Amino acid sequence: MRQESVRTTAPRFLKEIEVMPVEEKQVLTMRGINKSFPGVKALQNVDFTLNKGEIHALMGENGAGKSTLIKVLTGVYSKDAGTICLDGKGEVQIHSPQDAQRLGISTVYQEITLCPNLTVAENMFIGRGEGRLVDWKSINADTEKLLKKLDIPAKATQQLANCSIAVQQMVAIARAVDMDCKVLILDEPTSSLDEQEVEKLFGLMRDLKAMGVGIIFVTHFLDQVYEVCDKITVLRDGQLVGEYEIKDLPRVQLVAKMLGKEMDDLSDIKGENAAYAGKDADEKVFEASGLQSNAGIKPFDFYIQKGEVNGFTGLLGSGRSECVRSIFGADRVIGGHVKVHGKEVKISKPLDAMKNGIAYLPEDRKVDGIIGDLSVRDNIILALQVLTGFFKPFSKAKANAFAEEYIKKLNIKTASADTPIKSLSGGNQQKVILARWLLMHPEYLILDEPTRGIDVGTKVDIQKLVLELASEGMSVTFISSETDEMLRTCSRLVVMRDRKVVGELSGKDLTQNKIMSTIAGGE
Amino acid sequence: MNKQILKKITSNQLFIPLMALILLAVINLINDPGFFKVTVGTNNAGNPVLSGYLITILDYGSELAILAIGMTLVTAASGGQDISVGATIAIAGSAMLRVLCGGNSRPETIKAPIIVAFLVACIVGMLCGAFNGMLVAIFKIQPMIATLILFTAGRSIAAWINNNELPIVPDPKFAYFGGFIPGIPIPTTVFIVIACIIVIAIVLKYTNLGLYTQAVGINENSSRLNGINPTFIKFLSFVILGLCVAVAALIKVSRLSTINYSVIAKDIEMDAILAVALGGNALSGGKFNMWASILGAYVIQFLTTTLYKFNVQSDALAAYKAVVVILLVIFSAPTVRDYMTKLTKQLPMFRKEAA
Numbered sequence: 001m002r003q004e005s006v007r008t009t010a011p012r013f014l015k016e017i018e019v020m021p022v023e024e025k026q027v028l029t030m031r032g033i034n035k036s037f038p039g040v041k042a043l044q045n046v047d048f049t050l051n052k053g054e055i056h057a058l059m060g061e062n063g064a065g066k067s068t069l070i071k072v073l074t075g076v077y078s079k080d081a082g083t084i085c086l087d088g089k090g091e092v093q094i095h096s097p098q099d100a101q102r103l104g105i106s107t108v109y110q111e112i113t114l115c116p117n118l119t120v121a122e123n124m125f126i127g128r129g130e131g132r133l134v135d136w137k138s139i140n141a142d143t144e145k146l147l148k149k150l151d152i153p154a155k156a157t158q159q160l161a162n163c164s165i166a167v168q169q170m171v172a173i174a175r176a177v178d179m180d181c182k183v184l185i186l187d188e189p190t191s192s193l194d195e196q197e198v199e200k201l202f203g204l205m206r207d208l209k210a211m212g213v214g215i216i217f218v219t220h221f222l223d224q225v226y227e228v229c230d231k232i233t234v235l236r237d238g239q240l241v242g243e244y245e246i247k248d249l250p251r252v253q254l255v256a257k258m259l260g261k262e263m264d265d266l267s268d269i270k271g272e273n274a275a276y277a278g279k280d281a282d283e284k285v286f287e288a289s290g291l292q293s294n295a296g297i298k299p300f301d302f303y304i305q306k307g308e309v310n311g312f313t314g315l316l317g318s319g320r321s322e323c324v325r326s327i328f329g330a331d332r333v334i335g336g337h338v339k340v341h342g343k344e345v346k347i348s349k350p351l352d353a354m355k356n357g358i359a360y361l362p363e364d365r366k367v368d369g370i371i372g373d374l375s376v377r378d379n380i381i382l383a384l385q386v387l388t389g390f391f392k393p394f395s396k397a398k399a400n401a402f403a404e405e406y407i408k409k410l411n412i413k414t415a416s417a418d419t420p421i422k423s424l425s426g427g428n429q430q431k432v433i434l435a436r437w438l439l440m441h442p443e444y445l446i447l448d449e450p451t452r453g454i455d456v457g458t459k460v461d462i463q464k465l466v467l468e469l470a471s472e473g474m475s476v477t478f479i480s481s482e483t484d485e486m487l488r489t490c491s492r493l494v495v496m497r498d499r500k501v502v503g504e505l506s507g508k509d510l511t512q513n514k515i516m517s518t519i520a521g522g523e
Numbered sequence: 524m525n526k527q528i529l530k531k532i533t534s535n536q537l538f539i540p541l542m543a544l545i546l547l548a549v550i551n552l553i554n555d556p557g558f559f560k561v562t563v564g565t566n567n568a569g570n571p572v573l574s575g576y577l578i579t580i581l582d583y584g585s586e587l588a589i590l591a592i593g594m595t596l597v598t599a600a601s602g603g604q605d606i607s608v609g610a611t612i613a614i615a616g617s618a619m620l621r622v623l624c625g626g627n628s629r630p631e632t633i634k635a636p637i638i639v640a641f642l643v644a645c646i647v648g649m650l651c652g653a654f655n656g657m658l659v660a661i662f663k664i665q666p667m668i669a670t671l672i673l674f675t676a677g678r679s680i681a682a683w684i685n686n687n688e689l690p691i692v693p694d695p696k697f698a699y700f701g702g703f704i705p706g707i708p709i710p711t712t713v714f715i716v717i718a719c720i721i722v723i724a725i726v727l728k729y730t731n732l733g734l735y736t737q738a739v740g741i742n743e744n745s746s747r748l749n750g751i752n753p754t755f756i757k758f759l760s761f762v763i764l765g766l767c768v769a770v771a772a773l774i775k776v777s778r779l780s781t782i783n784y785s786v787i788a789k790d791i792e793m794d795a796i797l798a799v800a801l802g803g804n805a806l807s808g809g810k811f812n813m814w815a816s817i818l819g820a821y822v823i824q825f826l827t828t829t830l831y832k833f834n835v836q837s838d839a840l841a842a843y844k845a846v847v848v849i850l851l852v853i854f855s856a857p858t859v860r861d862y863m864t865k866l867t868k869q870l871p872m873f874r875k876e877a878a
Contacts, residue, residue, distance in 0.1 A: 259828055306823070328748075330747075330748055349747075349752075360583065362745075366551075367744055367745070368744045368748050369745055370745065371737075371738050371742045371745050371746070373810050374737060374741060376738075378738075382734070382749045383749045386749050390731050390735070393729065393730060447762055
């Protein structure tokens, strides 16, 4: 039934692909790929094989070389050695993203790389014109058709910026699909999608697979790998660990292979959690009543005790981030009262919050977190420096000492403290931002999606760190899209729905089912 | 090892302006081996003064060097440029003359101490900067558009301040700032620039202005979440530029002891922006190197002087300058520099050492 509908509405070329026999045939083979950067061997002798009609997961920790491999394949980086062969074309040289595009290799990145000020149809068409006259009418009509087929809730003439991030992501995928692609690379496509949208994306991926497209899927979500992929290639420290059929590699083994050691089970830290909960329970470090910001959340009450780890949970867009942003003064606060250690204070901007010992690690690392061109050192000292004062800059030696201390403490992988933060991998960038706030020695630390888009190893590190900090008396609010992460770390959860606090769970109520039913609102 | 040193040198931001300076020096030396000769002569007042092309460059590059300081900060913080500095020099200079001459175009004596007139010019310059800064930082108007207002209106305002008259300052002491102090053979402007450089060096060392400005220029959102007030930092950068404008106005007006509203500091904004670009600073803001900008200012003055030396007519000057500028800017473009580094990697002499 589904296949039928594809046949009638799919663009012409998709049908062409479909009539080709789907068989075990290599569409892409990469052999002996080497790539080094100053001081780092990013890829050493890596092989990678992709078959037709296969969804192939590329797994590894941050800095394992996944991104580099993808960038070599898409012509962003030029390889130092090795060969890339494409089905039917033999060995190919890919020097630029345009080359890759021409050879039928399309990529959808985690960050939307489209132009938000153009319409959906213009975004689909941009960069593919090649001197033809533009017939917007037919382009709009074609786009509309494709959107409908892929079940994307957007109009061809709608400005992209008016779509939600999830829809923008799907448009990016639609664009890649619409180009005659044989190899589709999805680099963390699901990190900003909610469950329903992920399902939709998977449906689309399976359709493409049936048509014989080879898909390389990069993700940090293990569940998703096991749900949709056929094969897994694992990289570690720039080297190939191995290629596995999905059924031959249980999860625990996969994680072990990625980390290069037998991982102490994640569930271990859950037990420790209970010990910390409720310590110094009588001291409220932070308390808000009727707090409201201009970001459109309903007024809410909230408190956190000394040494407590709590969290906000709810679906994407339910207002979790907006709540903590209003606590930190990141959005304009328009109502409510705030008490720190029982004393009423006014927090109208981030500096006020910082002066009251509150630190906030924002959700969007790239937009709100890192200062890309500045060094790791400057990024680490920034918050404490601002708090210390405009006229009291740290000496070079002091700044270096601070930076070195936290690079070591959090095991940040960087060439030096002078390296610009933007050249670090995602997980390491996150650690730098974390270091920035830890250096401030806050009493109350807010972590908004600290584990998004980073590897399993770092995720565990961060969760452990949160519990460790709490045991030392720091209060932590921890937000994550992954409920099990929150269950492992938090002793109390504030549940949100439609920009409103709808419940609070603690103790034995802290179960996946209970959270789900509270979010859903039916009981 | 050799390669690393070479790389360190070429990747330094001062490399391009320094190379340009050396190139200009070599061209001039070939053309005239006595180019750098500095002689001691006497000026009209009978005082000993140094003269020579080198002195000319140092002297006439002063205004540009001072403006480059402020322009670097504005560029870094706002990711845009102030194109009104020429016009605001006219305003500040005119205000200075108004105070000195008291509305009389041919006074017998000055009506107020020079220091008072200079302080008034500073306030006027900073007010102009504050106006630009307000438009950019608070109303979020693009810097070039915001400063277009004063660029257009500035010279008229300057003329209006003195009822469109051209007052002449009677006190010879006023001419010291753009000329020579009796008994000291080095142009006074050199000392003024040195003073400005010392001040900005102290400010950059003992405050967080540099860090804040760069942070705001690179990522405003993130800076705000770290407790920085981006609006204020941008505003501040324009006010600092306003102060630089006042100092430049003092030199400019002092050189002639009078003012010509439509000509004074004409097109200097473009040279100031160019100085920032020549210093390898991104015009889109973010990281900056103050010293490279200042060096860039002198490169531009060197170039101008060289062209005069080659008897290029002043009308044609801009065209020649443009050609040289295109070359310099292309060489400092990141893509070209990346390409050059790749090229040096492939040279056999370096390859050996890498292996």
